[in-house]
Amino acid sequence: xxxxxxxxxxxxDDAPDTAADFEKLAALPEGPERQAxxxxxxxxxLPMANRIAMGYRGRGESVEDLxxxxxxxxxxxxxRYDPGRGxxxxxxxxxxxxxxxKRHFRDHMWVLHVPRRVQDLRNRVRTAVKDLSQTTPxxxxxVSEIAAYTRMSEDDVRxxxxxxxxxxxxxxxxELPGSDDGYALxxxxxxxxxxxxxxxxxxxxxxxLAALPExxxxxxYLRFFGGMTQSRIAQQLGISQMHVSRLLSGCCAKVRDxxxxxxxxxxxxxxxxEGARQPDPARQPEPx
Numbered sequence: 097x098x099x100x101x102x103x104x105x106x107x108x109d110d111a112p113d114t115a116a117d118f119e120k121l122a123a124l125p126e127g128p129e130r131q132a133x134x135x136x137x138x139x140x141x142l143p144m145a146n147r148i149a150m151g152y153r154g155r156g157e158s159v160e161d162l163x164x165x166x167x168x169x170x171x172x173x174x175x176r177y178d179p180g181r182g183x184x185x186x187x188x189x190x191x192x193x194x195x196x197x198k199r200h201f202r203d204h205m206w207v208l209h210v211p212r213r214v215q216d217l218r219n220r221v222r223t224a225v226k227d228l229s230q231t232t233p234x235x236x237x238x239v240s241e242i243a244a245y246t247r248m249s250e251d252d253v254r255x256x257x258x259x260x261x262x263x264x265x266x267x268x269x270x271e272l273p274g275s276d277d278g279y280a281l282x283x284x285x286x287x288x289x290x291x292x293x294x295x296x297x298x299x300x301x302x303x304x305l306a307a308l309p310e311x312x313x314x315x316x317y318l319r320f321f322g323g324m325t326q327s328r329i330a331q332q333l334g335i336s337q338m339h340v341s342r343l344l345s346g347c348c349a350k351v352r353d354x355x356x357x358x359x360x361x362x363x364x365x366x367x368x369x370e371g372a373r374q375p376d377p378a379r380q381p382e383p384x
Contacts, residue, residue: 111186112140118179137174138167141189145170148193155201162197169196214259220246221256297355304354312347319344 114137121137124130149166153159173189202215224246228237239257243250268282305313311333318324318332326344330337 111144114140114185115179118177118185121174122179134174138171141170141174141185142167144186144189145193148190149197152197152201157201161200165197165200166193169193172196214255217248217252217256218259219256220248221253222260300355300358301351304351307354308347308351312343315340315343316347 117133117137121130121133124133145166146163149162150159152162169192170189173185173192176192177185177188179185202212221242224242225237228241228245229235237245239250239253242248242253246253248256268285269280271280305316308316315329315333318329319326324332326337326340330340333340
């Protein structure tokens with residue numbers, strides 16, 4: 097019995113010898129036999145896919161999900177591999193599985209949608225920070241140092257730094273760093289201030305109120321600023337309560353209409369097209 101001895105160590109010591117199986121798979125037509133052989137090949141190379149997946153653990157994704165994504169990449173590699181090209185299966189499968197994992201991180205792990213170019217900038221900046229931190233311990237690399245190391249512009253480096261914070265999101269209920277009293281991020285956010293709208297409304301109606309007769313202004317002041325009822329206003333002015341009610345309704349409607357009319361943009365007069373104006377009969381020449 098002749099034993100074949102490998103002179104060069106295989107990149108995966110436990111890689112199965114499936115060259116003949118892949119040639120057989122390529123020659124088989126679609127059917128149960130081909131499907132069974134395909135499943136056996138996927139099962140045989142599954143340990144390699146799991147090892148590749150383990151290289152991406154600790155990046156915000158569970159090990160089980162990484163293994164499933166790597167297995168999906170392995171299935172694609174088995175289906176697309178062509179043994180007639182003369183290349184080993186692992187030389188085609190490893191880039192396919194790695195690309196599937198990277199695509200998963202790019203499409204499913206970002207909380208905010210970031211363009212592909214910015215994602216690449218983020219990866220280059222993250223790698224550069226890691227490399228430069230080893231050469232200059234205790235010193236955080238500056239933007240100019242990273243730009244010189246990666247041959248990127250400083251604007252691209254800043255964009256990469258901003259993308260570093262887009263991979264995950266911080267909850268508004270999360271306690272801020274250094275806060276001992278439970279102060280959360282949501283507590284630092286502002287709320288709509290209705291006081292600004294009140295100032296705008298008051299300035300809008302001020303000239304309208306000034307244009308009212310003195311009696312109407314007095315009634316409005318006593319009702320809305322003095323807090324008096326219509327009956328007390330009627331007693332003080334010596335008129336009926338019904339009259340006070342009508343004056344209040346009329347004043348409010350008038351002020352409202354005038355304020356709204358001033359807030360609307362004035363429409364420009366439409367210009368007649370040249371030659372459309374009718375001639376003046378008075379200037380018509382007398383018939384000869």
